[in-house]
Amino acid sequence: MPELPEVEVTRRALAPVVEGRIVSSLIVREPRLRWPIAPRLAATVTGQQVRSLGRRGKYLLWELERGTMVSHLGMSGSWRVHRQDAAPAPGPHDHVDVVVGEHILRLTDPRRFGALFWHGAARGSIERHPRLAKLGIEPFDPRFDASFLHHALRGRRAPIKQVLLAGDVVVGVGNIYASESLFRARIHPTTPALRLSRLRCERLVQAVREVLAAAIELGGSSLRDYVGTDGAEGEFIGNAKVYGRAGEPCVVCGRKIKRIVQGQRATYYCPNCQRR
């Protein structure tokens, strides 16, 4: 599920529920996520006020008084909101509850690739945390432009699709949106990254921004029962131009969309519209 748009949709939904409220408790039912949840996390965050809810790449940043609680949704995670007096019994994949104000925020993650950890303010900016330190630029940062991208791709011989996915150049572009962005930019996914001209970098920058922005507007991709009972289901997948459409006609030229595998992940593209 979660690429940048899904995390941003989550952030926007959770922010009004948690900002300014006190964490009254944190209940861990299953600490074995990607990394074990530290036993003392609950004691650390309990009693602290949530100053704001931020995002860096696909990481959700819970800015508390004495540091940052960081959550990541991995491949299959989601946060759901329940009123404290109306929360259903937790299911087998409901690993964590954060009780904040009148609500319970419940982290559900069947595949357990998600994460939840603490970064104390005394250790400096969250940006310097090892898990976040090597992240690329935010796609909506005005400094992300053709020159930046062209420069960043120097020395990268890997296919552009895989460089986008790696997240050390620009963050937030996961498997679905990498295919969609390259289609919009009319760039073939196997093109060695360093071979992209400045003009094509310009197109790619714009395409990444447009695709991510559209996905955020549509509530992300296939996020059923996403945030609380009134949470919207994502609509983006129905708007995908190439992702999951192998064999179907290209919406631009009518040629059949192709599916290939790059780094064990599926890539979709139009062999006519997208050139190396």
Next chain:
DNA sequence: AGCTGGTCCTGATGGC
């Protein structure tokens, strides 16, 4: 059985 939205780690590769 084989596919699925992410990321980290290891060991190999190859340019300077």
Next chain:
DNA sequence: TGCCATCAGGACCAGC
């Protein structure tokens, strides 16, 4: 040659 960034592959899980 040696260093070091980059790259490829496997690993982690459960559900459809």
